[in-house]
Amino acid sequence: MELNTRAVHVFNEPFPAGSWPLSVPLVQSSAFAFDSAAELADAMAGPDGRYVYSRRGNPTVRALEQTLAGLEGGAGAIAFASGMGAISGVLLALLRPGDRVVAQRCLYGGTHAVLSDLAERYGIEVVRISGDDPAELEAAAVHPATRLLVLETIANPTGQVPDLPGLLAVARAAGVMSLVDNSLASPVLCRPLELGADVVVHSTTKYLSGHSDVLGGAAVFADDELRRRVWPRTVELGACADPFAAWLTLRGIPTLPLRMREHCANAVSLAAALAERAEVRGDVTAVHYPWLASHPSRENARKVLSGGGGLLSFELAGGREAGRAFVERVRLAKLALSLGGVETLVTHPASTSHRELDGAALEAAGIGPGLVRMSVGIEDVADLWSDIERALEQALA
Numbered sequence: 510m511e512l513n514t515r516a517v518h519v520f521n522e523p524f525p526a527g528s529w530p531l532s533v534p535l536v537q538s539s540a541f542a543f544d545s546a547a548e549l550a551d552a553m554a555g556p557d558g559r560y561v562y563s564r565r566g567n568p569t570v571r572a573l574e575q576t577l578a579g580l581e582g583g584a585g586a587i588a589f590a591s592g593m594g595a596i597s598g599v600l601l602a603l604l605r606p607g608d609r610v611v612a613q614r615c616l617y618g619g620t621h622a623v624l625s626d627l628a629e630r631y632g633i634e635v636v637r638i639s640g641d642d643p644a645e646l647e648a649a650a651v652h653p654a655t656r657l658l659v660l661e662t663i664a665n666p667t668g669q670v671p672d673l674p675g676l677l678a679v680a681r682a683a684g685v686m687s688l689v690d691n692s693l694a695s696p697v698l699c700r701p702l703e704l705g706a707d708v709v710v711h712s713t714t715k716y717l718s719g720h721s722d723v724l725g726g727a728a729v730f731a732d733d734e735l736r737r738r739v740w741p742r743t744v745e746l747g748a749c750a751d752p753f754a755a756w757l758t759l760r761g762i763p764t765l766p767l768r769m770r771e772h773c774a775n776a777v778s779l780a781a782a783l784a785e786r787a788e789v790r791g792d793v794t795a796v797h798y799p800w801l802a803s804h805p806s807r808e809n810a811r812k813v814l815s816g817g818g819g820l821l822s823f824e825l826a827g828g829r830e831a832g833r834a835f836v837e838r839v840r841l842a843k844l845a846l847s848l849g850g851v852e853t854l855v856t857h858p859a860s861t862s863h864r865e866l867d868g869a870a871l872e873a874a875g876i877g878p879g880l881v882r883m884s885v886g887i888e889d890v891a892d893l894w895s896d897i898e899r900a901l902e903q904a905l906a
Contacts, residue, residue: 535756536568556740564749573755580696583729585736592712594748595726602742606631609654613640615664640671650683663693666822666882667875668797670806677705697769715849718761725754771887772819795824822882829878834904841896848884
């Protein structure tokens with residue numbers, strides 16, 4: 510063969526029988542070759558056959574899907590290009606014009622935006638509930654068009670923990686499917702499928718990958734029939750996971766339990782210190798962390814979580830200007846979006862993640878103008894507290 514041909518057809522040796530790699534190989538291939546047309550046609554039939562095209566399935570991506578299904582106790586999973594890809598893909602697959610969605614009032618801003626868009630464009634009714642009282646869901650679920658309940662294990666950024674067992678039991682009794690965003694808890698702190706959820710979604714960008722170097726998402730299903738129902742819509746949507754992003758997530762997952770332990774330990778320590786400052790100084794007016802005795806969701810948190818998580822938020826007396834001044838004055842913590850990495854990050858939700866909400870919607874979601882969100886990393890907690898104290902003194906001077 511000529512050099513041009515030999516350059517194209519590089520050597521690709523399969524692993525020999527009797528040995529295999531300890532880590533999941535990265536298969537960065539967009540397409541896969543077959544020996545026969547019949548085998549290629551058969552592979553196009555569903556989500557679990559031979560690999561054809563990486564939008565439909567990939568060995569590295571499937572390894573991530575099977576790992577996540579195992580962590581959450583699900584029957585199967587679908588990996589996506591982002592957490593919002595997972596949420597959008599599932600909603601578009603399950604909902605039709607005229608359907609009704611019951612949603613927790615305090616949701617991530619991106620989820621709120623998608624639901625609002627579905628309401629405006631497709632006539633899907635969105636009913637908001639507090640998430641604390643199953644009776645609210647009972648009243649909403651009696652409507653014949655109610656199709657889906659949307660919840661978050663730990664709400665971003667207020668730390669609200671809904672009554673998952675009570676709400677999921679009502680949904681199941683009424684024949685309403687349920688979707689729970691478990692990104693902030695991770696399977697280490699909570700497994701909503703075990704509490705009765707039908708679908709659990711994740712932004713794998715967050716704690717699952719854990720190193721601020723991945724953009725990804727996933728949906729895990731309690732029932733494999735539901736996964737197969739959703740899968741064709743996600744293939745058409747095209748929000749598929751990239752093999753390299755899947756590989757990086759698989760690389761981060763083995764340390765997930767260890768990292769979550771440190772995130773939780775640091776967060777509860779900082780939350781307690783901020784609560785004490787609120788009592789003594791008054792410049793911090795509220796601290797939102799579900800493991801605090803003063804948090805409204807403490808009872809629910811102790812019931813469904815094995816730790817308080819790595820996210821806390823606190824309200825500053827100076828309002829919007831004080832909040833923005835604080836996030837600009839931290840030095841060890843970084844002013845950045847996202848959360849769940851090993852480093853500590855701060856944001857001002859009213860002007861960033863929840864900027865789509867007007868004043869009334871922000872108030873209804875419990876997000877004040879001076880609220881600061883902190884994704885607590887695994888640094889030494891004394892260093893983190895020194896950074897927070899110094900920034901508070903400067904921002905509130």
